[in-house]
Amino acid sequence: MIIGLLKEPSGENRVALLPENVKTLIALNVELIVESQAGTAAFTTDSEFEKAGAKIGQRRDVLSADLVLGINPPTDSELEDLKAGQVLMSVFQPLSNKQLVEKLMSLQFTSFSMDNVPRTTRAQSMDVLSSMATVAGYKAVLLAASNSPRFFPMFMTAAGSIIPSKVLVLGAGVAGLQAIATARRLGAVVEAFDVRTAAEEEVKSLGAKFVKVEGATDDKSAGGYAVEQSEEYKAKQQALIQEHAAKANIIICTAQIPGRKAPVLITQETVQNMAEGSVIVDLAASTGGNCELTENDRVVQKHGVTIIGNSNLASTMPLDASKMYGKNMVNFLKLLIDAEGNLNLNWEDDILANTCVTHAGEVMSPRVKNILFQTETA
């Protein structure tokens, strides 16, 4: 089998495989063709890919491989030029791209969306959402600290005492927990909020305080994701968050619900009540933001508060983010490659079956089918 590695569109600095991953794959008897300059923005040269055993080619060569691999999928017009039966591996975000899913179906591609990997223990090593959230949570805190007019740590100096910054983290998933850990490393006092009661223990184990709203809906069937809450709960939550936000110097927003608009947790009024010079980093920016005043991919100043809206911070740390993404890809590819290096799709494998969006004209992922097509099949 030939695997083609795409160069990402401009603005995305990561690359889906690094030379170290290419080496591993070649040992599995597959051939690799890498689009010229694919690694440039991740500080990796064509010759490093060549040394690892890949061929360097043009985009059309990569697109004609048996399996076409990238973080961003090929463009719509490129998809139309591909052959039925080709395998595509990217982050398709199927839950918010129904049209694309229908196109993948009608063009008869076998498509795997890496944001669709189930959140099971065995799949952890392939979970790009988790690995990229680790990068984003870390980087969010660095950006917050870099944009803050205050220190994070406490200082007892000859020039008086500096009190530590107060950081509020909204959403204690992978990104939120990493944000907590990083803010704690830097010496801040941290509070965190999550609708999932299971988060309390994890938050506390990192040395942060858990902000608890009573009466949350905790849907165990959601596979560890957050679910939509009642109006009464939302009102209580709003009041409590407003209270804690007003005392925070830094807010890191990570609360997202897959396939839906992000919950608004920080209103304009909350921002007005914050001290001037406070900083909000909103990782939910691309789905509307947890803060009402967030603008996606922009840094804005509102009421003296700096609001950074960025849902793709992983791209700003392209070396280690690509390293983790590439390792996730290799672990996943191992499920699909037989001893001779050929494609072998075992539909009994729950990870493969759940990650697959479309195959032979059908939607395969039960989750995608339920959420996107449930009204039509009802």
Place this chain on the structure above:
Amino acid sequence: MIIGLLKEPSGENRVALLPENVKTLIALNVELIVESQAGTAAFTTDSEFEKAGAKIGQRRDVLSADLVLGINPPTDSELEDLKAGQVLMSVFQPLSNKQLVEKLMSLQFTSFSMDNVPRTTRAQSMDVLSSMATVAGYKAVLLAASNSPRFFPMFMTAAGSIIPSKVLVLGAGVAGLQAIATARRLGAVVEAFDVRTAAEEEVKSLGAKFVKVEGATDDKSAGGYAVEQSEEYKAKQQALIQEHAAKANIIICTAQIPGRKAPVLITQETVQNMAEGSVIVDLAASTGGNCELTENDRVVQKHGVTIIGNSNLASTMPLDASKMYGKNMVNFLKLLIDAEGNLNLNWEDDILANTCVTHAGEVMSPRVKNILFQTETA
């Protein structure tokens, strides 16, 4: 006595006193007049200064106070409009501003330069160089981490292991030691270099490795500052730094010699040997930089390495930097104010005498006199 607080020129976000400092000074029976908008860039309003007991005034009112206080001195033309005998407190950088010193002499001002506070134990609480270096060292590491394509800390994740970043700190004074501490907090592996052998123990106590060049000149009479080194030493130093720099992901440059061009420790060749994606933050930028390719007040990419030249990082953390600066000023002012709140210059006080640049037409600071006027008095 009336103390006038200047608004800093644009580009400088700090303010020399915060409302909390104003309160302390008013308790010492002095009056305060604050230039309108003086605190705006440090997230502090006129009304907060008023609440602390200050009057808000125009610049000309502030300039007519008995003691005129700022971080940056008044402009040349403003100085010419002041009255002989007025007291000025700013950072004049007398060692690199001979013309300004001569002007302060001829206009008969009593001028105190806060970068001239002696480095004695009793003067520590007034030492703005130390407090601002604390800010700069911390912020330098945040900027380096924010601009690096890699994590600082080690990670053992389901997506493989991430090795910690290697940070090299050049110069282990206050800024360097704070950079070491911050990089260690973030989980990096840190090495540090300094010509002063006394630095070794401090570096090691922060968990960093000391890079030792044998044969350094250690001038005890320099009061803890670094001194110029022999050509032989410089060649050995160059080779060793080159070797360690090539392995570093991050270099923080803090090596400065008062009143002289900063030593060049990182040559173009060294930068070429560094891995792509590495980051250099050069705090010595305003005096030429420790890196040959540094451009002052700019971020440049050279040979795949990001080089950030900034000697005024304290201005980017204006709240806590102003807090520390203000506390330093209050501690110093206490030496000059008698119980009735009047100016009382006690020339027997070594801190006062050493910090004073000019008084009654004479240069007072022995250090300034020696370094700037030694050739003429010889």
